[in-house]
Amino acid sequence: MGAANEPGVVIVGAGQAGSELATSLRTQGHAGGIVVVGDERWLPYRRPPLSKTFLAGDAAPESLEIKPAALYAKLDIEVQTGVGVETIDREARSVRLYDGRALPYSTLVLATGGHARRLAIAGADRPNVHGIRGIDDVLRLRADFVPGRRLVVVGGGYIGLETAAVAVQHGLSVTVVEAAPRVLPRVASPALSQFYLDLHRERGVDVRLGLGVHAFEGAERVETVVLADGSRIDADLVVVGIGIVPNTELAETAGLEVADGIVVDSATRTSDPAILAIGDCSHHHNARYDRRMRLESVPNAMEQARVAAALICGKPAEYRAVPWFWSDQYELKLQMVGLAEGHDRIVLRGDMGERAFVQFHLRDGVVVAADAVNRPQEFALARRMVTEGARPDPQKLGDPAMALKDLV
Known part of the structure; x- marks a missing residue:
């Protein structure tokens, strides 16, 4: 300078x-x-x-x-x-x-x-235990990413599920361990969690719910992941994705x-x-x-x-943005806007079975949050609805025959 x-x-x-x-x-x-x-x-x-x-x-x-x-x-x-x-x-x-x-x-x-948050258990510092936070983390992990190897992913949030999706598509045998009773526990509704659980299991991922990790066992590298219920999973590599x-x-x-x-x-x-x-x-x-x-x-x-x-620059402004997030898993793009806390109604637009839908969260008739899977154009409109505090007719909102732009 x-x-x-x-x-x-x-x-x-x-x-x-x-x-x-x-x-x-x-x-x-x-x-x-x-x-x-x-x-x-x-x-x-x-x-x-x-x-x-x-x-x-x-x-x-x-x-x-x-x-x-x-x-x-x-x-x-x-x-x-x-x-x-x-x-x-x-x-x-x-x-x-x-x-x-x-x-x-x-x-x-x-x-x-x-x-990356670390697990406070013995063996968490072994060379085949990886976090995903930076480029160098992933370069080290990619060296272990070999078809046929057994990967255990600790954490069923965005990072864990995205990692599982990439790994299973590359021929690794994948087990996801989530301590909560469902995947995406902090961000998704129960129905959306079930949708993603079914998706991963269908693709061959072994998902274990409601179980924490008790220990990592092995000599120089982790060879076995021991869960809280005493069950054991053989592992060639581990990815810990439990937040930051x-x-x-x-x-x-x-x-x-x-x-x-x-x-x-x-x-x-x-x-x-x-x-x-x-x-x-x-x-x-x-x-x-x-x-x-x-x-x-x-x-x-x-x-x-x-x-x-x-x-x-002398032009003070107030931060009042509506939060939004996204996640890519397999061929599906999940986009989420707003905070669903306190919602009293969920309106589904589309069919989860067809893997293209929007789930709206309403509180007192106001759209406070929305989750879209493979509906990018409708997600853009959903963002407007959340930002503007729209009060659409719930029946029309859930009817795919009604143009969403007419309800904004």
């Missing part, structure tokens, strides 16, 4: 949120220095393909880049990869990198993301308020007005839902980045 001597915007975290913030600052008119610092060796890249096309070997690391190096250079954005931030000196408004250098800042933005833990250590050490993430207001400010936090690491106030939450999604990261950019 002509750089290193003049305070500018320093962004800690070279992921989706950090990249989006850096470029949004330029498009919103910020002319000062911008430095993005990331501890991985890669330029900012998209994480969703890691458990999908990249795991399948259908994408190179460079294809995951959010923006090419030339664009950062053109926008005068300095991206420093392969180096982490060790400490924040709030009084001096400076961060110290692990290589000993100091970077002064006028505004510091923490976009530190999260790390927000990276808050830097914020905690600096004395910022932390509670399941770095606490920020609806404009992304932390307890220190010179420090913002965005993306997976932020526990934010969402004005739309009038409550605090932490969301792990690309749309959330990008929207928070734009809100932070507006604040830095």
Whole structure:
């Protein structure tokens, strides 16, 4: 940052949120220095393909880049990869990198993301136990991804089921172990969970529900996964997909308020007005839902980045976006919008048996959330309905003969 001597915007975290913030600052008119610092060796890249096309070997690391190096250079954005931030000196408004250098800042933005949650059991550090959080994680895993090998996936959420789908299509023998009584327990309705359970079992995945993992056994590598009921599963490799833990250590050490993430207001400010936090690491106030939450999604990261950019550019905005998510498994695309909490009615549009449908969640007649499988055009309309708080006639909403655009 002509750089290193003049305070500018320093962004800690070279992921989706950090990249989006850096470029949004330029498009919103910020002319000062911008430095993005990331501890991985890669330029900012998209994480969703890691458990999908990249795991399948259908994408190179460079294809995951959010923006090419030339664009950062053109926008005068300095991206420093392969180096982490060790400490924040709030009084001096400076961060110290692990290589000993100091970077002064006028505004510091923490976009530190999260790390894969680990199982706290013996053997979890064996070389054939993998997490899926970064490119290097998947490169190590792909070396073990050999047809005929026995894979045990711990966790039946998005990452676990996406990994299982790729693995079984590549000829591995796959067992998924989920401690909850159903798959996708945190995000899906019971009916949608059953739909995906049936789908995976039909494709040959052995899914064990309501069972935690008790131990990993083996010599140098895990050879057996022991479940809570004493049953044993032979394994050549293990993938643990049980969520992420927000990276808050830097914020905690600096004395910022932390509670399941770095606490920020609806404009992304932390307890220190010179420090913002965005993306997976932020526990934010969402004005739309009038409550605090932490969301792990690309749309959330990008929207928070734009809100932070507006604040830095003197045009403060409020974060009030409707959350949405997606998952690709086999030939099916699942798209979800809104939070279904508190719904009192579900309206199904289409036929689950035909594997193309939309499930609407209503509360007091208002569409508060929707889940779409292989209905991308209707999902776009469903997003509008959730965003605008639509009150459609439930009978018409569930009738595929009625054009959904007429109900928005």
